[in-house]
Amino acid sequence: MTSPATDTPLDPAARHQPFDAGRQGPGTPTAALVILTVLLLASVTAGLAIGSVHVPPGQVWGIVTHAVGADPSEPDWSRARETIVLDVRAPRVLLGAVTGAGLAVVGTAMQALIRNPLAEPYLLGVSSGASLGAVTVIVFGVTLFGPVSLSVAAFAGALGALILVYATARTGGRITSVRLVLSGVAIAAVLTAVLDLLLLTTDRGNEARAVLAWTLGGLGGVSWGTLWLPSTALLVGIAVLLLHARNLNLLLAGEEAATTMGLDVARFRARMFVLLSLVTGVLVAAAGPIGFVGLMVPHTVRLFVGGDHRRVLPTAALGGAVFLVWADIAARTVAAPMEIPVGVLTALCGGPFFLWLMRRDARRAAGEGVA
Amino acid sequence: MTAGELAVDGLTLTAGARRLVRDVSLTAHPGEVIGLVGPNGSGKSSLLRAVYRVLRPAEGRVRLDGADAWSLPVRQLARSVAAVVQESGTDFDLSVREVVAMGRTPHKRLLSGDTAEDARLIEEALATVHVSELAGRPFDRLSGGERQRVLIARALAQRPSLLVLDEPTNHLDIRHQLDVLGALRRLPATVLVALHDLNLAAYYCDRLYVLRDGEVTASGPPAEVLTPRLLAEVYGVASEVAVHPLTGAPQVTFLPGDTGHGRSRDGEDRSAVRTPGAARAGD
Structure with a gap:
């Protein structure tokens, strides 16, 4: 977002140029939201259309509008196609959108709360914690909380891992990227090892195989009946985070500065950790641990709308949804008829992105010098 | 307010x-x-x-x-x-x-x-x-x-x-x-x-x-x-304090020397020296 005028402060014409015309005016953020909404609709349509049976986009819209009762005309498509679009693809595409949006906002908030640009649920081992919680429930057959047992256990695992990583990485009130990533990697490794151990020693062989596939992150096998929980978690998560967008902004100034501007940092962070673990846990329980979405999407979005959370959160949610819908389309089609776990694809893009981000931060830190 | x-x-x-x-x-x-x-x-x-x-x-x-x-x-x-x-x-x-x-x-x-x-x-x-x-x-x-x-x-x-x-x-x-x-x-x-x-x-x-x-x-x-006495006690440096003719505020001039007792590096006693040219301002 740097105006070229920034580099020529001596040019008198440039000095009066409104540097911030794009960012401050209501144009950019609104435009970003509109563009992303259109993009999301197009992506969802593509997600419903593309697959082993190709359904033309026009017909997709026909089936959808007919299903919601907005189009009373006689259907000119087969029953089978309707089933494919509405019962097989739609829940999956929606879960992809919900999960992508959720992971992106969780990543955004985590980066502010931990005050580190590399924070992300997967990298920090939070997703591993959630997986372990969920797998424990499956392997031992615990159903203490009925149908939501899996999500409750995943939430508990996510919260435990997040607190553990935060406590290990924090020294003297500050978390360096190196310590954060190392703690995350170490804790994720331990949690994954425990998880593998559980799966290998369980006598429920078939379930273990299914779970193993799930730990790679995938959106397959979802039905309408299981969509409500992740959707609710996402909506609650976004609503609460948006309400606290100003407070998230304050944390960017540093913890002491945030306190002097009226934020009870410790209490706020504790509450937000619970919220983020809840969203992460529910999403992981539904779609498995999908990495790097919470890293790539927020940073990409910030390039366009700046760092103010009142703008980053909604745009990141939409961007994350678009990203994961397309990632899932790719997962279903690139090696058809075989399906690649979507988590494998996001890691393929996310790894290089992570390295780029690390190098950028190192350059910035080196360039600071005086500060 | x-x-x-x-x-x-x-x-x-x-x-x-x-x-x-x-x-x-x-x-x-x-x-x-x-x-x-x-x-x-x-x-x-x-x-x-x-x-x-x-x-x-x-x-x-x-x-x-x-x-x-x-x-x-x-x-x-x-x-x-x-x-x-x-x-x-x-x-x-x-x-x-x-x-x-x-x-x-x-x-x-x-x-x-x-x-x-x-x-x-x-x-x-x-x-x-x-x-x-x-x-x-x-x-x-x-x-x-x-x-x-x-x-x-x-x-x-x-x-x-x-x-x-x-x-x-x-x-x-x-x-x-x-x-x-x-x-x-x-x-x-x-x-x-x-x-x-x-x-x-x-x-x-x-x-x-x-x-x-x-x-x-x-x-x-x-x-x-x-005062020079306080500055010597707190900072361990020799100084001279005068009222600045233009601002009316006290003006502190630190005198070189690392012991705080007006002794310069070559050991010469300079606590009595008050020539402005010999002093260097700084903190």
Whole structure:
């Protein structure tokens, strides 16, 4: 977002140029939201259309509008196609959108709360914690909380891992990227090892195989009946985070500065950790641990709308949804008829992105010098 | 808006077993500019942190207009007390105006947007420290001095009745040091500021508190506090203090020599030498 005028402060014409015309005016953020909404609709349509049976986009819209009762005309498509679009693809595409949006906002908030640009649920081992919680429930057959047992256990695992990583990485009130990533990697490794151990020693062989596939992150096998929980978690998560967008902004100034501007940092962070673990846990329980979405999407979005959370959160949610819908389309089609776990694809893009981000931060830190 | 009367009573601050500040009392009356001076590690920053409610006192109280600062909700205190701290933030692509806008947060409800009044206060704060032309620039691309001025603007946008600053002139060139301190002088708020430069402190502050090893060794108007004897005791340096003919403020000139007893490196006794040419200013 740097105006070229920034580099020529001596040019008198440039000095009066409104540097911030794009960012401050209501144009950019609104435009970003509109563009992303259109993009999301197009992506969802593509997600419903593309697959082993190709359904033309026009017909997709026909089936959808007919299903919601907005189009009373006689259907000119087969029953089978309707089933494919509405019962097989739609829940999956929606879960992809919900999960992508959720992971992106969780990543955004985590980066502010931990005050580190590399924070992300997967990298920090939070997703591993959630997986372990969920797998424990499956392997031992615990159903203490009925149908939501899996999500409750995943939430508990996510919260435990997040607190553990935060406590290990924090020294003297500050978390360096190196310590954060190392703690995350170490804790994720331990949690994954425990998880593998559980799966290998369980006598429920078939379930273990299914779970193993799930730990790679995938959106397959979802039905309408299981969509409500992740959707609710996402909506609650976004609503609460948006309400606290100003407070998230304050944390960017540093913890002491945030306190002097009226934020009870410790209490706020504790509450937000619970919220983020809840969203992460529910999403992981539904779609498995999908990495790097919470890293790539927020940073990409910030390039366009700046760092103010009142703008980053909604745009990141939409961007994350678009990203994961397309990632899932790719997962279903690139090696058809075989399906690649979507988590494998996001890691393929996310790894290089992570390295780029690390190098950028190192350059910035080196360039600071005086500060 | 409160009046900005600060009273620190018998304040003791600790970090683990270490004592940072011991039994310090300090007052700042509405509108006064109070300077905190002393060597590195003398407890200036710790004292300030207790005032802006980050470091909880082990003993003693910090009161603002009679109310205990530590029993007020954080948000309520932030409407009266703003601070420029030494900690650095995270780089997250905020513009200068967005950083300054943060200062309005304690005055906002959860969902309320920025009003025209907020915008006016933000522009005013930017103008006060001469950073209006930087408003749209990314904060993380600024120089150290520019950042410092923006952080001061952020504190000003908070509209505090007490402004606490921890060495705000660090990173600033001399012109901006004078600008910033001059702006602080003109504020209606009470100002508590830690400064390294004794001459700036002498010129801009109504009263000074001198800290040494966590205790107040002297306090009062600059002319009474800044004496060669005190400076030798606190900083361990030889100096001469004169009233500057133009500013009327005490002017400290440090005399070279590393023992604090007026002895130069070659061992020659120079404590009696008063030729200005032989002395070098600095801190």
